[in-house]
Amino acid sequence: MVGHSKIETLLDWLRNNAKMDPSDARRFLEDLKIGIEDLAPWKLEGHPHEYSYGRTVIEEGKKYELMVVTWLPDDFSMIHNHGDASWGVVQIFGGLEHNSYSCKNRHLTLLGNSKVQEGQILGISPQLIHQMGNTTDQVIVSLHLYWNNDPQGAITANTFLYDVVNEQILTVDGGAFYALKEEWVLKADPILTSSPEILEQEKSRLAHRQRLITS
Numbered sequence: 001m002v003g004h005s006k007i008e009t010l011l012d013w014l015r016n017n018a019k020m021d022p023s024d025a026r027r028f029l030e031d032l033k034i035g036i037e038d039l040a041p042w043k044l045e046g047h048p049h050e051y052s053y054g055r056t057v058i059e060e061g062k063k064y065e066l067m068v069v070t071w072l073p074d075d076f077s078m079i080h081n082h083g084d085a086s087w088g089v090v091q092i093f094g095g096l097e098h099n100s101y102s103c104k105n106r107h108l109t110l111l112g113n114s115k116v117q118e119g120q121i122l123g124i125s126p127q128l129i130h131q132m133g134n135t136t137d138q139v140i141v142s143l144h145l146y147w148n149n150d151p152q153g154a155i156t157a158n159t160f161l162y163d164v165v166n167e168q169i170l171t172v173d174g175g176a177f178y179a180l181k182e183e184w185v186l187k188a189d190p191i192l193t194s195s196p197e198i199l200e201q202e203k204s205r206l207a208h209r210q211r212l213i214t215s
């Protein structure tokens with residue numbers, strides 16, 4: 001590799017800091033001014049249909065995971081939280097759609113819907129339940145940093161997926177993928193309701209993914 005890339009600078013900083021909070025990470029990313037070209041080595045040209053988006057882990061340290069996600073047109077994550085992660089920051093290089101939700105008494109409602117701005121950094125808190133997806137006709141990449149102050153396993157172990165179509169909350173250790181293979185599900189908790197709008201949207205996103213998988 002020629003020179004010291006911005007991603008190597010970020011990795012050096014992560015490796016050398018046992019403690020940090022999300023505002024440190026946000027400031028570091030803002031100062032580093034990462035561009036889409038810096039993520040090129042981890043950008044995927046495509047991904048298996050079984051995955052709802054492309055996922056390339058750059059490095060998993062003791063307390064952090066750094067990952068590049070490649071969103072093809074119509075790629076959507078399932079609605080999810082971030083499990084055991086203490087916090088995260090996600091920098092997005094394109095106009096992804098971002099939905100946030102609230103789940104009270106096992107009922108899911110939409111809190112907000114927005115279009116992310118190029119280069120925007122989103123904060124991930126333990127309370128955040130969200131979904132990201134690509135409604136454009138361009139491939140979009142995003143850089144994801146997750147931090148766990150006291151990891152008991154994977155940095156984002158015990159992630160919940162809100163499977164509103166099948167009215168259940170799934171526990172996984174990996175990606176927030178639709179139509180998960182059974183072996184990827186650690187636990188399925190029945191009972192999850194949602195508004196009709198969320199249900200219709202999730203039905204169509206699941207059907208889209210299932211069509212791709214069986215095509």
Ligand SMILES: [Fe+2]
Nearest residue numbers: 080081082130
């Ligand atoms: Fe997320």
